[in-house]
Amino acid sequence: MNPAVDAFLITIPPLVVYLTVGLVVGIESLGVPLPGEIVLVSAALLSSRHELEVSPGWIALAAVGGAVIGDSIGYAIGRRYGMGLFVWAGRKMPRHFGPSHVAAAERLFARWGMLAVFFGRFIALLRIFAGPLAGALRMHYPRFLIANVLGGICWAAGTTFAVYFLGIVAERWLQRFSWIGLVVAVIAGLTIGAVVKRRTARLVEDEG
Known part of the structure; x- marks a missing residue:
């Protein structure tokens, strides 16, 4: 056991964890490229440490709230400024909002509609595009909201x-390592990031 690490983790108020998850996921859903999925995974792993009193239910609720609210604000911004918003974003952040990314996301939305919003939550490219692009393309808001919430x-x-549950299993098998949650969080975050990056590149290539 590592008393220093345990002492540090225990000092983190659960409310701070919930607010961080909701804020990061919400800002990412708004259209700003942040590591929302990595933050969610890390928080969920912390919740598997029962001595921290972090609830997985509240983490999930915070993430859902951040996703729905962020996407809805992004929808309103996209509806207000239209496709010109993505031209501006492409100049500022070409790695995330380059012409090929915007074109691929636009074709997916035109083809799949609500399904693009629903499954976009699982794909980095569409997760930051979903709200603003749906608004810019004038998708009917009730339909967008249903797909967004689900x-x-x-x-x-x-x-x-x-x-x-993965964290609980790991903790049972590796009880001697108090830092296992942090190690797994880093490994899981890096793995997810790599997988999402490859999936996004392949999606852009296929739709390009």
């Missing part, structure tokens, strides 16, 4: 509880 629930709750 996608947010499946993504947030599914990820949180899958990682939570």
Whole structure:
């Protein structure tokens, strides 16, 4: 056991964890490229440490709230400024909003509609595009909201509880290592980031 690490983790108020998850996921859903999935995975792993009193249910709820609210604000911004918003974003952040990314996301939305919003929650490219692009393309808001809420629930709750139970299993097998949650969080985050990056590149290539 590592008393220093345990002492540090125990000092983190659960409310701070929930607010961090909701804020990061919300800002990412708004259209700003942040590591929302990595933050969610890390928080879910912390919740598997029972002595920290961090609830996986509240983490999932915070992530759902951040996803729905962030996407809705992004929708309003996209509806207000239209496709010109992505031209501006492409100049500022070409790695995330380059012409090929915007074109691929636009074709996916035109082809799949609500399904693009739902499954976009699981793909980095569409997760930051979903709200603003749906607004810019004038998708009917009630339809967008339904897909947004369902996608947010499946993504947030599914990820949180899958990682939570994985953390419990890991803790049982590796009880001697108090830092296992942090190590797994880093490894899981890097793995997820690599997988999402490859999936996004392949998606852009296929739709390009």
